[in-house]
Amino acid sequence: MSPAARGRAARCGLIALPVAFLAVFFVYPVTAIVSRGLREDGAWRPGRVVEVLSDPGIGQVVWFTVWQAAASTLLTLLLALPGAWALARLDFPGRRLLRAVVTVPFVLPTVVAGSAFLALVGRGGLLDDLFGVRLDGTVWAILLAHVFFNYAVVVRTVGGMWEQLDPRQEDAARVLGAGRFTAWWRITLPALAPSVAAAALMVFLFTFTSFGAVLILGGPRLATLEVEIYRQTAQLLDLPTAAVLSIVQFAAVSVMLLVHARTVRRRETGLGLTGTVDPARPPRGVGQRLLLGWVLLVIGLLLLLPPAVLVERSLSVPGGGWGLDHYRALFLDGGGTFPVAPMEAVGNSLRYAAVATLIALVVGGLAAAALTRRAGRLVRGFDALLMLPLGTSAVTVGFGFLIALDAPPLDLRSSWVLVPIAQALVGVPFVVRVMLPVLRAVDDRLREAATVLGASPWRVWREVDLPLVRRALLLAAGFAFAVSMGEFGATVFIARPDAPTLPVAVARLLGRAGELTYGQAMALSTILMVVCATVLLALERIRPLRSGAF
């Protein structure tokens, strides 16, 4: 075999496992959904889409899904872009910690955010206690929760790029006669614009497919497509309607992902990145200090306060004062909610998440390695396909698993592995997204230099790519783990009643009225939050290792 043919073969080999994984656990279930939704009595009936959508109730759901996503995106960009700049370009005490802190909400499970905002703005929440203000059941609670989650998306995507942009490029423009604003407008903004677009699309996607937070905060009136799919399945037992809604959602998301893939492809080419230089400087002037103050205020009120209130509620004892009563109650039987003590959910979640992380790393890592070499349209299509599970919404995945994998040839209904697989499916795009830009940023000639010095393709990966992406790999693992821990939309469909995960347990507890279950939910949410936050903060500590190893 010639070297070129061998290279092609190697690429095919790398790509085979991820493709097989996606085919079995994503494409197949989605196909099952389509046939469940559009086939009736053995005949195709595409007209069902129109029938379902023309239902006024459903129409309202679709409209709400779209506009709340648009509003959430706008609000998030508005509040988070200054933050992205400040955290990337300003050097101030506590910057590293703050950077870690703002990332935490993103990997916090949606149910944690839901219960945190419930504790803040819901019935008997902090605002209710202090001012008699309640926002649960209104769109405001949902919008704020969405900002809470997606702040980090903007900071990571845009800020990450901002941080790496070599400030000397702007300097060069200044020297060439551009004013401060012109230099920013002509040099920095064009470099940033694609990442802003990418971030906006991501936020829109996430909020479009928002499930846990809307389920908890939206009350009975407000529902996104996701929530509606869940209701149709779990409460109304109308599987065909749920399937049609899944198809609609899937189509919408696919379009958005195509646009996103296009944006990203443009982004990852030839930027002047610093790599090692930290461009951050201490704030200068009143303007920069004011902006920093505003950023800190937003972070304080929207990102830090809700979790703090959550912790406070979990520790407040019914009779007044503080105590661990709610935590102790977790070891009791679930009061009829579960066949097991709620505390067991912690062990379940950790186990599932560990397995899911492993799967996601292997599948996502291989996919990223294969995608590194920019190649034909086929590979680009694969790139988009990889993103699909992320946007397609966990609910579709869970629903698909439910109706596709419970019958031969693949009867995994009673297998515990179904849950980690679903979670990995959600984690894979994260792994690819984190790894790919870093891998692609590696100068190909560096690999060539290693090759000429005698390194086989595998050695090149180990000696050149791996050291440069080690941090990204750890980051990917951490993200995958945290995402798996908090995964709710898919898990809620497939977790066995006697083995609930943390988010599922929280949602069930919140679904039941009562002081005890409310307190238990708050306590369990707090535990889940602490686990996820710890993982994230641990990852943030890994950062300096990179510069130390250099």
Add this chain to the structure above:
Amino acid sequence: MGTTGTTDGPLLRLEGITVRFAGAQGPPAVDGVDLEVPAGRTVCVLGPSGSGKSTLLRVVAGLRRPDGGRVLLEGRDQARVPAHRRGVGLMFQDHQLFPQRDVLGNVLFGLRMRGTDRATARARAEELLRLVGLPEAGGRAPASLSGGEQQRVALARALAPEPRVLMLDEPLGQLDRDLRERLAVELRALFRTLGTTVLAVTHDQGEAFAMADRLVVMERGRVAQVGTPVEVWQRPASAFVARFLGFRNLVPVEAVGERRVRSPWGEIPFDPVPGTGSSGLPETWRGRAQLLVRPGGVRIIGGATDPVDDAGAGDAGAGAGTATPRCVVTGRTFRGDHVVLVLRPERGPTVEAACPLRGAPEEGEVVRIRFDPAETVALPPGEAGDRWEAPAPEG
């Protein structure tokens, strides 16, 4: 093709290498290139940017598959040998040192890939760092080194695994002039000492002349000339090569008699092409040629007022007298031990002349010049881009 240094055949041999870039129009980037590098010698491929030089190196390294032709290393076809098993070294133009490793780690890399045991590898790497003049740099990060130092590290890294052929891509291109000249000499000495076989590409003729045993001049993907630096310098094979070497006095001429041609400056005698008949030009040129006059061959024979027979001078059609055109000195550049003059004759293109510092005319002076036949080279005639039309003979 000229003299080959060894009797065992070349260490590296390229046969008809052709590379087309996907989607590119026009002729291939590398077009049927034949090339030989004898063991222990340094061959320099010289050509302007875009002439396909770097691509050639990538083909030899196995980083790019040629669309045609063969690469033979020690007589063996390398088509099926992947890049990492070819045992060649390649020094990239911008070094491409591994940023995450220190200097020693970079130099050790190739040895580690070959499975050399740790102690031996370390000793060899340190020896090489000493050899390139950076004995203390082992623990430093590549980013902390100057361009010249990075260059040396890249060289040490490429040399460490004892490649059969070391390839250098614009080895000194990124360095400042002073350093470049010094390093070129150092490199040549180093390669001599180590007996390294080198294939270098560069667009800088000074670099090429300083390093090479043999030169291969490339023009738009093809080999324009092969020879020793002296051969190429003394007898450029074409007007392209001559211009690329920096010669400016190049005019289209027509044979008018025995070893004489009519040029835009008038009728002048010239150095005949070896092995030709009475006209001094090969038959196939049909009495036409391009004539190169080296700057040193332009002689100042006196001021405009000196008593020189004026009749027919600068007038090509009028008799057998050798032209001694009258020129105005329009430029004068001091070059250390000599002066380069730019002279504008009454007709014909400007002439570049090198003359000794003593007695060199000032700018604006009017002088007469004569062309030394020994310092002329007749080159194959006409190609597109010759702007000067030979004046028609006056009747």
